[in-house]
Amino acid sequence: MKKLIALFLLLTMVVGLAACGSTGNNETDDQSQDESDLAYVEGNGKLIIGYTDYAPMNYTDESGTFTGFDTELATLVSEKLGLEPQFVEINWDTKEVELNAKSIDCIWNGLTISDERKATMEVTQPYIKNAQVVVVKEGTEYEDTSSLIGKNIAAEQGSAGETTIQGDDNLKQASYIPKTLQTEALMEVKAGTADAAVLDLTLANTMTGEGTNYKDITIVDKLAEENYGVAFRKGSDISEEVNKIFDELVADGTMAKLAEKYGLDLAQ
Structure with missing residues (x-):
């Protein structure tokens, strides 16, 4: 009888520990799901920027320097966000797949704003015509x-x-x-x-x-x-922060100077 009672208590403890472990994992999963996109990139310390070779937005010039309007702008915005910009060349046809898989954090490469894209991605305000x-x-x-x-x-x-x-x-x-x-x-x-x-x-x-x-x-x-915009994952809170920085760069003339350098017109 004592052996049966001991066995029963042991099984009760095992089930209890398993339940605790399961609850802990669920809490971790919930925290992961609730984490903002901005917190995610801040945790990584970098913003992974998806681009294709597209002058004058992102390209390598004759001297071998990687440059362009979007390259310079993305670098400047990343610095203001306290993040290191990391540029990753992508296949344009699978850009949203890479964005949602988190192999990149944004598409910053002369992306045309459309209702279709706004339905599946978080797109910033227009910045270039x-x-x-x-x-x-x-x-x-x-x-x-x-x-x-x-x-x-x-x-x-x-x-x-x-x-x-x-x-x-x-x-x-x-x-x-x-x-x-x-x-x-x-x-x-x-x-x-x-x-x-x-x-x-x-x-x-x-x-x-x-x-x-x-x-x-x-x-x-x-x-x-x-108009061009920058695309983030749907629901991303990074887009709002980038819009604030865009407003600052327009107000202090930085955006206009950069557009003039590359022969571009700012969106109104």
């Missing part, structure tokens, strides 16, 4: 997008350029060539394998015309005006 433009080789006959019906047209996959093509009745009748980067779409036009490309105005202004490697490529049409 942009537009989608059509570029062709000089001498190409072009009146409007109807000139490209049945022709080959390139754009970056998953970009605003692709969305513009899909939303234009004439461009939808062209043969679409999806590329990994906007610069690759530009190369298609230079090589003659595409008759035109739809690109960000910011990139086209920087990379085409006299003094560039694409001096024989020109902008012939502006299709859609838009």
